[in-house]
Amino acid sequence: MPKRDLITGLPIDRDQARPRERADAARNRALVLDAAERVILADDGPVTMDRIAKAAGIGRGTLYRRYPDVASIAAALVDSRERRLQGAVISGPPPLGPGAPPADRLAALYRGVVDLLEAHTPIYRAISPGPIRYATGAYGFWRLHVRTLLVAAGTPDPDALLDLLLAPLSPDVYQHQRRTLGLSPDRIVDALTLVAHRMLG
Amino acid sequence: MPKRDLITGLPIDRDQARPRERADAARNRALVLDAAERVILADDGPVTMDRIAKAAGIGRGTLYRRYPDVASIAAALVDSRERRLQGAVISGPPPLGPGAPPADRLAALYRGVVDLLEAHTPIYRAISPGPIRYATGAYGFWRLHVRTLLVAAGTPDPDALLDLLLAPLSPDVYQHQRRTLGLSPDRIVDALTLVAHRMLG
DNA sequence: TAGCAACTGGACACTGTGTCCACTTACCCT
DNA sequence: AGGGTAAGTGGACACAGTGTCCAGTTGCTA
Numbered sequence: 001m002p003k004r005d006l007i008t009g010l011p012i013d014r015d016q017a018r019p020r021e022r023a024d025a026a027r028n029r030a031l032v033l034d035a036a037e038r039v040i041l042a043d044d045g046p047v048t049m050d051r052i053a054k055a056a057g058i059g060r061g062t063l064y065r066r067y068p069d070v071a072s073i074a075a076a077l078v079d080s081r082e083r084r085l086q087g088a089v090i091s092g093p094p095p096l097g098p099g100a101p102p103a104d105r106l107a108a109l110y111r112g113v114v115d116l117l118e119a120h121t122p123i124y125r126a127i128s129p130g131p132i133r134y135a136t137g138a139y140g141f142w143r144l145h146v147r148t149l150l151v152a153a154g155t156p157d158p159d160a161l162l163d164l165l166l167a168p169l170s171p172d173v174y175q176h177q178r179r180t181l182g183l184s185p186d187r188i189v190d191a192l193t194l195v196a197h198r199m200l201g
Numbered sequence: 202m203p204k205r206d207l208i209t210g211l212p213i214d215r216d217q218a219r220p221r222e223r224a225d226a227a228r229n230r231a232l233v234l235d236a237a238e239r240v241i242l243a244d245d246g247p248v249t250m251d252r253i254a255k256a257a258g259i260g261r262g263t264l265y266r267r268y269p270d271v272a273s274i275a276a277a278l279v280d281s282r283e284r285r286l287q288g289a290v291i292s293g294p295p296p297l298g299p300g301a302p303p304a305d306r307l308a309a310l311y312r313g314v315v316d317l318l319e320a321h322t323p324i325y326r327a328i329s330p331g332p333i334r335y336a337t338g339a340y341g342f343w344r345l346h347v348r349t350l351l352v353a354a355g356t357p358d359p360d361a362l363l364d365l366l367l368a369p370l371s372p373d374v375y376q377h378q379r380r381t382l383g384l385s386p387d388r389i390v391d392a393l394t395l396v397a398h399r400m401l402g
Numbered sequence: 403t404a405g406c407a408a409c410t411g412g413a414c415a416c417t418g419t420g421t422c423c424a425c426t427t428a429c430c431c432t
Numbered sequence: 433a434g435g436g437t438a439a440g441t442g443g444a445c446a447c448a449g450t451g452t453c454c455a456g457t458t459g460c461t462a
Contacts, residue, residue, distance in 0.1 A: 223427080223428050223429070226428090249417085251419085261419090262423095
């Protein structure tokens with residue numbers, strides 16, 4: 001079984017020219033993410049591979065052909081949601097985009113991710129906390145971006161600080177702050193902004 | 202079914218005088234944690250309730266009587282491991298104990314927790330990442346402690362900052378830094394120390 | 403339009419869960 | 433002392449979800 005890309009579900013094999021994906025396969029691939037989102041948002045009972053397959057109108061085997069487990073599907077869903085924010089980071093207006101001081105850009109990134117966490121709470125909850133998170137394209141992107149900010153700010157050992165600064169964005173932590181502690185998104189963003197300025201200011 | 206304390210597995214009912222725990226129950230309760238640790242450290246296959254019950258020489262029903270799932274057992278195990286560090290924080294010598302400036306105390310706490318994460322990696326890995334973490338006595342203790350440090354340092358909105366500063370200690374994040382990134386414990390502690398001083402210094 | 407490789411989907415065996423209840427046993431009371 | 437009783441015990445059970453497998457199907461290419 002060939003390794004598959006987390007986001008697209010397509011097989012990964014860089015070198016050789018591979019026969020085009022068949023039309024029915026492509027169609028099903030598109031169906032899966034929609035179906036997964038529906039199942040997650042419906043929110044009755046646990047999100048299982050079986051449910052997603054049924055919602056997509058395909059068989060279990062077909063689903064397993066692309067995604068090894070529910071977490072991967074949720075991760076793919078999250079990735080697709082984060083594309084827009086990534087675009088804004090690369091080429092949008094400051095302070096999120098290039099041009100502003102590193103501390104402001106980090107604060108803006110924090111705000112952007114909090115907005116996402118807020119908007120897609122059920123999806124983030126479905127992506128089981130755990131190692132999968134660090135393998136997503138989205139996480140890789142944040143890492144890369146924060147790293148350049150740290151370097152720009154002249155902070156020592158950016159590679160070790162990186163994940164420490166991203167840790168507060170873990171859906172777990174955010175959920176805990178929102179639900180259990182009852183903090184408002186604004187208050188969380190303010191606290192994160194303080195972190196950004198103290199760490200990079 | 203009465204709620205049970207995460208650590209001791211004893212029923213929680215503050216007000217009324219409750220009949221003493223029976224001797225056989227107490228014996229089994231002690232057996233469970235030992236057995237759980239053995240199963241976790243053996244590390245062949247997943248840690249299941251069934252395995253722990255067998256290792257303890259008791260039935261599944263008896264195990265479920267005290268702990269609702271594996272995560273709770275692991276949490277209890279972790280709590281018992283963190284008692285010593287908690288003692289040092291309360292009444293040990295500075296900088297971990299009272300007397301040192303808040304930033305130094307936070308840095309010392311970071312180091313202490315990293316040492317624990319390092320020493321008991323398999324156990325921390327067994328406690329499934331997720332909401333259980335925030336319900337443990339240990340986490341509550343760190344929260345309380347860090348809160349007093351934040352207040353002492355005069356930081357704004359300590360209640361919102363709290364969990365942000367504890368987030369980097371999540372076993373997930375630590376595992377990721379150690380295994381995937383290959384960072385040394387010392388390097389991680391150094392980065393955490395920087396965080397402590399920038400945030401409270 | 404024939405051949406074939408990719409794709410499909412449901413059946414299957416399996417693992418772990420959580421509940422239930424008849425039996426056992428430690429402790430309290432007289 | 434020993435009987436009553438409620439707490440404690442443990443294995444059987446029904447169930448949910450997993451991941452694999454393979455015979456059948458279908459889209460693509462030559």
